[in-house]
Amino acid sequence: xxxxxTPSMLGRALLALIHRSPSSGYDLxxxxxxxxxxxxxxxxxxxxxxxxxxxxxxxxxxxxEQIDTLRPRRVYxxxxxxxxxxRAWLECRVxxxxxxxxxxxxxxxxxxxxxHLDDAATLRFLDGIVTELAPFVAExxxxxxxxxxxxxxxxxxxxxxxxxxxxxxxxxAREARNHFQEGETGG
Amino acid sequence: xxxxxTPSMLGRALLALIHRSPSSGYDLxxxxxxxxxxxxxxxxxxxxxxxxxxxxxxxxxxxxEQIDTLRPRRVYxxxxxxxxxxRAWLECRVxxxxxxxxxxxxxxxxxxxxxHLDDAATLRFLDGIVTELAPFVAExxxxxxxxxxxxxxxxxxxxxxxxxxxxxxxxxAREARNHFQEGETGG
DNA sequence: CGATACATGTAACCGGTTACATGATTTT
DNA sequence: AAAATCATGTAACCGGTTACATGTATCG
Numbered sequence: 001x002x003x004x005x006t007p008s009m010l011g012r013a014l015l016a017l018i019h020r021s022p023s024s025g026y027d028l029x030x031x032x033x034x035x036x037x038x039x040x041x042x043x044x045x046x047x048x049x050x051x052x053x054x055x056x057x058x059x060x061x062x063x064x065e066q067i068d069t070l071r072p073r074r075v076y077x078x079x080x081x082x083x084x085x086x087r088a089w090l091e092c093r094v095x096x097x098x099x100x101x102x103x104x105x106x107x108x109x110x111x112x113x114x115x116h117l118d119d120a121a122t123l124r125f126l127d128g129i130v131t132e133l134a135p136f137v138a139e140x141x142x143x144x145x146x147x148x149x150x151x152x153x154x155x156x157x158x159x160x161x162x163x164x165x166x167x168x169x170x171x172x173a174r175e176a177r178n179h180f181q182e183g184e185t186g187g
Numbered sequence: 188x189x190x191x192x193t194p195s196m197l198g199r200a201l202l203a204l205i206h207r208s209p210s211s212g213y214d215l216x217x218x219x220x221x222x223x224x225x226x227x228x229x230x231x232x233x234x235x236x237x238x239x240x241x242x243x244x245x246x247x248x249x250x251x252e253q254i255d256t257l258r259p260r261r262v263y264x265x266x267x268x269x270x271x272x273x274r275a276w277l278e279c280r281v282x283x284x285x286x287x288x289x290x291x292x293x294x295x296x297x298x299x300x301x302x303h304l305d306d307a308a309t310l311r312f313l314d315g316i317v318t319e320l321a322p323f324v325a326e327x328x329x330x331x332x333x334x335x336x337x338x339x340x341x342x343x344x345x346x347x348x349x350x351x352x353x354x355x356x357x358x359x360a361r362e363a364r365n366h367f368q369e370g371e372t373g374g
Numbered sequence: 375c376g377a378t379a380c381a382t383g384t385a386a387c388c389g390g391t392t393a394c395a396t397g398a399t400t401t402t
Numbered sequence: 403a404a405a406a407t408c409a410t411g412t413a414a415c416c417g418g419t420t421a422c423a424t425g426t427a428t429c430g
Contacts, residue, residue: 025383036330039288045420107349153366165356195389237390258398260409379428384423392416393415397410
């Protein structure tokens, strides 16, 4: 049935985790609840429907294990289709939209690349962030310098807060890029 | 009817803007579309229903102007109830939850304080951020130092990215606090 | 025997996204 | 006359939140 192209952010996170190792809904809930990966809900009302959607789209495949033991677990594994979707998500070009509005998503993407994409792909990703984010930060800086004259103090400071966040992410991307370049120079 | 306590983030933003100056839905859409305040949608499907909810809760009051001119505008004004709700939102204590998960919301709150709360209240707010955020950042730093040994490189770097964001916001809050303290010393 | 952990789900609600729908006014 | 802008809305859809519902296994 439904061949929806793009799962939600939660769906993508689940897909990546299931790819790393086959898991049940309960496993994944525990992961979210215990880990320092906040901004993900561990509520069953979010996770189980998300898993069902992924299975409807044939990105994962659930099989019930331990039927005899009266404590059955529905364990999900990624499908070839799911692997393709995951790869497409991880490898797609970074846009300005992404760096302006989806920093959480980018961080998630980065975390999911580990052990899946090679260092060259990671480098392309980080380069993409720097390429898109640097001019935006420059624009914001320009705006903070010249465009906030009519704004009240609170407004000016609020702009500075946003700017600081973006700048910090840009710096992180540059450092991470350097990190991966060092490991890559040998080709 | 419905006396819902807390409007959504969009609702709160609209409430604050309407408080600043009475506005129509169209005015507000333009504001969101043009301003550097991203992370707010200017789509009519978001704004008009949000305004209706605010009016249902008697936080704002709409009156049609220019009925004769064949181009009527529904202009909203804040009500006493709305003013109370706005004040309650702006003045409520900053929690750990807030600094961990709702940084956008805190920034919005700060921006909305301008010209509405006095500097003492702003100081309390910024102090609250520092008080709640500093220990959390310390914990995260501790975790980044000692707890990420089993994580792959990507995971470690992703944690660092989050940490950098929080640290940046904490620094901003400290600087802003200093800014307001200087202006307040004469009290 | 009661609490906690294991394990999976559903249902109502809420609010944002996207797209559609309508029609007047001003500008080119 | 066409295009852009003013101005307001609705309807379908999607997905997260909250709360509810169910039952077993294990530990103290």
